[in-house]
Amino acid sequence: MTRPVPPAALRRLAPTLLAACLCAALPATAQTAASAPVELHLPAGPLQASLSSLARQSGIQLLFAADSVSGRNAPALDGRYTPHDALQRLLAGQGLAMQERSPGVFVVNAAPAHAPATPRTPARAASSAPSSATTTSLARVTVSASTARMPQGETAMPNTITVLTREDIAQQLALGSDVSRVLSSQIPAFAPAREKMSNYGETMRGRGILYMVDGVPQSTPLRDGSRDSHTIDPAMIERIEVIHGANALQGIGGTGGIVNIITRSAPSEPGAFLLDTNVSYSAALPSRHDDNGQRGAALVGVRGEQFDLVAGLAHEKQGLYHDGEGRSIGTNAQGELMDSTSSNVFAKLGWNIAEGHRLQVMANRYELRGLDNYLAINGDYRTGRPTISVPGDTPLDPPMNRSRSLTVDYSAADLLGGRFQAQAFAVDFEGRYGASQWDPWGNTGANAAWDQTQNESDKRGFKLTQSWSRIADTTLDVTLGLDGLRDRTHQVLLASGMNWVPQTTYQSLSPLLQLHWWPTDHLMLSGGLRYEKGELEVGDYTTLPRYGARKVAGGKPTMSETLPNFGAVWYINDRLNAYASYSEGYTVADVGRVLRAINRDGQRVDSLIDLSPVVSDNREIGLEYDDGRFSGDIAYYTSESKLGSVLIYDPGIDAYAVQRQATRVEGFESNLRLRLGNSRLGLGYARANGRYDADVDGRLDSDLAGVNIAPNRLTAFWEQSWTPQLSTRLQASHAFDRDFDLRGARVAEFKDYTTLDLVARYTLDKHAFTLGVQNLADKQYISYYSQTTPSNPSYFSGRGRVLTLGWQYRY
Ligand SMILES: *[C@@H]1O[C@H](CO)[C@@H](O)[C@H](O)[C@H]1NC(C)=O
Numbered sequence: 001m002t003r004p005v006p007p008a009a010l011r012r013l014a015p016t017l018l019a020a021c022l023c024a025a026l027p028a029t030a031q032t033a034a035s036a037p038v039e040l041h042l043p044a045g046p047l048q049a050s051l052s053s054l055a056r057q058s059g060i061q062l063l064f065a066a067d068s069v070s071g072r073n074a075p076a077l078d079g080r081y082t083p084h085d086a087l088q089r090l091l092a093g094q095g096l097a098m099q100e101r102s103p104g105v106f107v108v109n110a111a112p113a114h115a116p117a118t119p120r121t122p123a124r125a126a127s128s129a130p131s132s133a134t135t136t137s138l139a140r141v142t143v144s145a146s147t148a149r150m151p152q153g154e155t156a157m158p159n160t161i162t163v164l165t166r167e168d169i170a171q172q173l174a175l176g177s178d179v180s181r182v183l184s185s186q187i188p189a190f191a192p193a194r195e196k197m198s199n200y201g202e203t204m205r206g207r208g209i210l211y212m213v214d215g216v217p218q219s220t221p222l223r224d225g226s227r228d229s230h231t232i233d234p235a236m237i238e239r240i241e242v243i244h245g246a247n248a249l250q251g252i253g254g255t256g257g258i259v260n261i262i263t264r265s266a267p268s269e270p271g272a273f274l275l276d277t278n279v280s281y282s283a284a285l286p287s288r289h290d291d292n293g294q295r296g297a298a299l300v301g302v303r304g305e306q307f308d309l310v311a312g313l314a315h316e317k318q319g320l321y322h323d324g325e326g327r328s329i330g331t332n333a334q335g336e337l338m339d340s341t342s343s344n345v346f347a348k349l350g351w352n353i354a355e356g357h358r359l360q361v362m363a364n365r366y367e368l369r370g371l372d373n374y375l376a377i378n379g380d381y382r383t384g385r386p387t388i389s390v391p392g393d394t395p396l397d398p399p400m401n402r403s404r405s406l407t408v409d410y411s412a413a414d415l416l417g418g419r420f421q422a423q424a425f426a427v428d429f430e431g432r433y434g435a436s437q438w439d440p441w442g443n444t445g446a447n448a449a450w451d452q453t454q455n456e457s458d459k460r461g462f463k464l465t466q467s468w469s470r471i472a473d474t475t476l477d478v479t480l481g482l483d484g485l486r487d488r489t490h491q492v493l494l495a496s497g498m499n500w501v502p503q504t505t506y507q508s509l510s511p512l513l514q515l516h517w518w519p520t521d522h523l524m525l526s527g528g529l530r531y532e533k534g535e536l537e538v539g540d541y542t543t544l545p546r547y548g549a550r551k552v553a554g555g556k557p558t559m560s561e562t563l564p565n566f567g568a569v570w571y572i573n574d575r576l577n578a579y580a581s582y583s584e585g586y587t588v589a590d591v592g593r594v595l596r597a598i599n600r601d602g603q604r605v606d607s608l609i610d611l612s613p614v615v616s617d618n619r620e621i622g623l624e625y626d627d628g629r630f631s632g633d634i635a636y637y638t639s640e641s642k643l644g645s646v647l648i649y650d651p652g653i654d655a656y657a658v659q660r661q662a663t664r665v666e667g668f669e670s671n672l673r674l675r676l677g678n679s680r681l682g683l684g685y686a687r688a689n690g691r692y693d694a695d696v697d698g699r700l701d702s703d704l705a706g707v708n709i710a711p712n713r714l715t716a717f718w719e720q721s722w723t724p725q726l727s728t729r730l731q732a733s734h735a736f737d738r739d740f741d742l743r744g745a746r747v748a749e750f751k752d753y754t755t756l757d758l759v760a761r762y763t764l765d766k767h768a769f770t771l772g773v774q775n776l777a778d779k780q781y782i783s784y785y786s787q788t789t790p791s792n793p794s795y796f797s798g799r800g801r802v803l804t805l806g807w808q809y810r811y
């Protein structure tokens with residue numbers, strides 16, 4: 001796992017050389033010897049960003065003058081290269097020379113004789129006043145432009161940021177394809193994955209997560225960060241960037257954090273061709289009837305002079321899951337990952353229209369469908385008996401989620417003296433939930449009809465960003481943005497054909513401004529504002545017969561909010577930096593719940609709905625250290641929200657109001673990593689405490705429930721390269737005990753558990769074989785969600801030991 005990476009050296013090596021030292025944690029498969037080829041995945045982009053990624057991915061140290069690389073672009077690199085080779089490719093035709101000073105330490109500077117290539121921005125007098133604006137930004141991890149709204153490589157966000165590289169993801173995929181699990185095994189601050197189709201309850205820092213794919217929101221705004229981690233197959237994923245804590249940079253939903261999934265890109269050089277195929281088989285160990293799953297994925301990529309294309313297909317079938325004692329795990333009416341099939345079709349076409357102008361179109365269709373071979377038999381949480389599955393059919397259709405998206409990106413490297421990026425997107429989502437005997441007419445008992453609901457949501461939106469670096473030769477970077485979004489959502493009952501939640505349309509337009517300033521070489525200050533103006537439109541409608549078929553007059557409630565963020569990063573020396581920040585994120589309460597349950601006549605939407613946004617703030621301080629062998633980081637945060645998301649009917653005003661139900665979460669997160677010869681060791685710990693004001697009297701009197709807060713967790717891993725071909729990773733996760741009280745009375749309790757996973761990988765030429773064992777000790781436990789939200793139908797065990805065998809072929 002790669003975390004806030006390499007604090008940079010700001011030291012000067014030679015009078016004219018301003019140095020950035022990037023010493024990264026080595027992936028397990030990479031060799032300590034800097035001459036060994038390593039797997040590299042560098043997207044095309046600013047040279048500076050590519051150099052920093054190269055240093056990180058290959059573990060070399062890289063020293064270069066800031067001014068000599070600024071304003072230059074590097075091609076994408078994808079494949080196995082020696083660091084020397086890779087550097088040469090990145091620097092080709094740039095007028096820069098490279099020299100290996102000692103094994104693994106490279107220096108890049110302007111080529112002596114020829115090579116006049118002038119940087120876009122005027123070079124500063126490096127000898128007298130070293131410009132650090134760009135150099136120092138290398139010190140912290142850089143995230144994609146689609147995450148930070150700043151051109152890649154110029155970002156130094158004063159937040160805790162985790163980037164999972166393809167290497168990190170690949171290791172976890174050898175154990176299974178659930179993205180939630182990939183995240184929770186790599187990031188201790190994540191709640192344990194539920195191993196269910198629904199991500200409800202998978203939170204970060206006590207709140208919901210905004211999921212994006214290449215910057216396009218996947219969650220539905222009118223639900224608190226609906227945690228949709230299942231909208232793309234992991235085969236299409238290049239990296240995952242996570243911003244911890246509330247943040248409004250990307251708009252509505254990111255109250256606990258933002259997860260931006262970056263998709264794969266075409267190979268780097270013109271004429272290159274890429275083929276990547278994977279097949280895997282998994283089964284419980286010891287094997288049981290009906291427990292096996294198969295998966296196949298293929299990705300092709302080509303790059304021509306002007307055009308590049310990458311396209312992929314993935315299909316997976318999963319069998320029934322079993323727990324540590326060999327029992328089947330119960331099926332969840334909200335949808336399942338087990339006993340399901342999923343398929344994904346993905347394509348991304350790029351066109352380099354002219355020097356510096358690029359157009360890109362991405363299309364993705366993902367579908368996850370329950371197979372409906374099993375029925376649940378309720379367990380009993382009082383006696384500890386878990387819910388299990390038996391063969392059988394539920395009435396009506398099995399649960400399913402389908403997501404289709406189309407994204408168009410345009411970027412201009414030099415427009416009005418700055419960089420311009422535009423994105424337009426359309427995302428259609430359909431989620432069908434399991435059937436139940438929930439009668440829309442209100443009949444009960446044996447007379448009640450079966451029905452099931454389907455949520456449909458379509459989003460259209462755009463994001464425009466214009467950024468200028470080092471305005472008027474100062475050290476100020478400015479970004480202006482404008483985001484527009486229209487989200488239409490409704491919920492229908494499929495059997496009866498009635499609308500349960502009427503169609504609601506949420507529209508918003510939000511300008512934003514973000515500033516970065518370097519008052520000295522060692523200090524970066526950032527600040528920004530986002531103004532959000534939103535309107536919800538609901539037409540006249542009639543509630544379901546079970547609520548009395550009431551007529552409700554439509555309306556257009558509105559909201560507006562200004563959300564600030566500011567922070568600082570202090571580069572104490574070339575190994576250590578500290579940061580502090582304040583940011584706000586927001587969401588709106590789930591209005592569908594109110595709309596659908598109105599049970600009196602003569603109501604009007606305008607007076608019923610309080611659209612006041614629920615704003616949560618995030619304050620944090622952190623420290624990061626990296627000396628090439630040892631790296632570590634620690635962050636402490638608090639997150640508060642004065643206005644909770646609870647809607648309560650207030651007879652006084654005859655309306656539902658968002659209650660001032662304050663919440664407060666406080667915690668810290670820490671990671672330590674050590675490289676010793678061919679091994680890497682790591683330890684992560686995350687702790688969070690959350691309280692809220694249950695009786696709305698202004699005092700924080702109760703614990704946040706398990707669906708809102710993750711358990712305290714300790715994770716550890718040991719990676720070893722035994723030979724250049726063979727590497728292994730052993731990882732452990734421990735979730736600590738926790739009690740939950742509601743105004744002093746204990747209401748739920750969580751019993752700790754530990755799981756172990758093992759991954760082994762053997763590479764032979766273009767082939768790789770992987771063996772993954774999830775829950776190595778076959779530990780029996782009840783999932784965190786089920787323990788903390790006890791109910792008989794959803795009292796589920798965690799998955800027992802699973803063996804996954806994979807074969808990969810890369811060309
Ligand atoms: C299905 O959609 C619902 C509603 O948006 C969401 O909560 C859930 O996470 C989705 N599940 C999957 C597997 O995408």
Ligand SMILES: *[C@@H]1O[C@H](CO)[C@@H](O)[C@H](O)[C@H]1NC(C)=O
Nearest residue numbers: 170235276278297298299808
């Ligand atoms: C194949 O597996 C490797 C890791 O084993 C992963 O990096 C890659 O993304 C996978 N590709 C596809 C197309 O699934």
Ligand SMILES: *[C@@H]1O[C@H](CO)[C@@H](O)[C@H](O)[C@H]1NC(C)=O
Nearest residue numbers: 433455489491501590592593
């Ligand atoms: C479906 O969407 C509505 C809001 O439009 C939401 O209230 C409801 O919780 C969603 N259902 C599920 C199961 O996600």
